[in-house]
Amino acid sequence: MPSIEKRGEKSFRLIVEVGTKGKRKKERKPIRIEDPALLKSKRKLRAYLEEEWYKFKAEIEAGAYIKPEKRTFNMFVTDWESKYALDHLDDKTIETYEYIMGKEIKPWFGDMYLEDIQPIHILNFLDEYKKQNENISSSSIHARYRIIRDILGKAADWKIIKENPALSVKRPKQEYREYEIYTEEEIQYIFELLDQYAPLRNRVFIKFAFTGGFRRGELLAIDESDLLFDTNQVRVDESLQYTKKHGYTFKEPKNKSFRTIALPSEVMNEAALLLRETRKNRMRLGELWIGYEKDPSKLLLFGSDYGKPQYPTSPNTWWQRFTKRHKIKPARLHDMRHTHATMLINQIGKVPGLNIKAVSERLGHANVQTTLNIYTHSNNEADVLVADAIGNMLYSEHLKSGTN
Structure with a gap:
């Protein structure tokens, strides 16, 4: 039966006994009632206090109760990590x-x-951070504010503090970096250079990025089972992540955006060639082949020479060197995704069945609004039409006649 003590006119204390027989102890939690309606009705007050008691008991039994004692920021972060972060944030975010x-x-x-901790302390921290890092990006400032806000927000949710002081601090203005967009002529020139000078693996990787709009982690996670050559499609069901603590891991794609993307047949033909070369390399290396340690049978399309996953920044390092060597307009790998999206949006109204919803689904966005927010500056049939349109744009008759 709930044990509830009255401590004052509006104050009560919940008491729960925990532990095994002979080693029991009491956990106590103060409750203050400010609602006049509860204070006027003994029946409602009792029902409310009993409900809070059972919640308190459940928290203790689940190991989720944190005593409302004086806690430093560092002490609370330890609780925040074990009781929230490990279950709700991915390894890279942690x-x-x-x-x-x-x-x-x-x-x-x-x-x-x-x-x-008061709002002024948070403001002082952000000001000092900006002073010590004169050329820091607005996104870096915003990231630090967000971490403080999220952690103190959990302290408020768990009733350790009355309110989150970060909410009284104006959110730092975040200036989004302008992304580079390649023109169709620039992409055709890049493809010609890739055909002449790039190793097969890098060549296919860049062409996949331009023609499929994949995220980097999605590209690095593609294995032989994801390549559907009969329909010229690629299945996106994983994303590669690397952390110092866990090494290489394959997780769900962002926003759980499982999807199948149709690509131009010319690009899929090169992917088939790369896959054959990768299989030959595995046979040639024999016991020297490493592969993915947690699943040796996994054959990655864009793995390293010994089959291991590529370190996530490796493709970008190669691309930056390639652009510099051939005097191509420099851009991030992610800008290829932006280029892809922009090309698709420009084709809306020209390609039958292509609309903003089909573009959003192809990109793996959580919803159409995300696509509109980023790029305001489906079905399988529509997706195939999209692939055909991209193929027509990037593989002109002139380009086809100049390459094998």
Whole structure:
């Protein structure tokens, strides 16, 4: 039966006994009632307090209860990591949070009691960060604000502090970086250079990026089972991630955007050639072949020479060197995705069945609004039409006659 003590006119204390027989102890939680309607009705008050008692008991039994004692920021971060972050954030996000907190946020807020952190302290931290990093991007400033806001927000949700002080700090303005867009003529020239000078693996990787609009992690996760040569399609069901703690792991694509993307037949033919070469290389190396340690049978299309996953930044490093060597307009790999999206949007109204919803689904966005927000500056049949349109744009008769 719920054990509830009255401590004052509006104050009560919930008491729950925990532990095994002979080693039991009592956990206590103060409750303050401010609702006049509850204070006027003994029946409603009792029902409310009993409900809170059962919630309190469930938290204790689940190991989720945090005592409302004076806690420093560092003490709370330990609870935040074990009771929230590990279950709700992916490994890469946790690694990023830990790096920023360990280097900058913990040294500033670490020994402060949570209840003593005020909006001015957060403002001072952000101002000092900007002073020490004169050319820092607005996204970096915003990232630090977001981490502080999210952590203190959990402290407020768990009733350790009354409210989140970060909510009283104006969100730092975030200036989104303009992305580079390649023209159709520039892409055709790039493809000619790739055909002449790029190794097969790099050549196919860049062409996949331009013609499929994949995210980098999605490209690096493509294995032989994802290549549907009968229909010239590629299945996206994983994304490669690397963290120092866990090494290479394959996770769900962003926003759980499982999808199948149709590509131009010319690009898929080159992918088939790359896959054959990769299989031959595996046979030639024999026991020297490493592959993916957690699943040796996994044959990656864009794996390293010994079959291991590529380090996520490796393709971008190669691309930057390639653009410099051939005096191509430099851009990030992700800008190829932006280029792809822009080409598709420009074809709306020209390609039958192509609309903003088909573009959004092809890109793997969570919803159409995301696509509109980024690029305001489907069905399988529509997707095939999209691939045909891209093939017509990038593989003109002149280009086809000049390459094998």
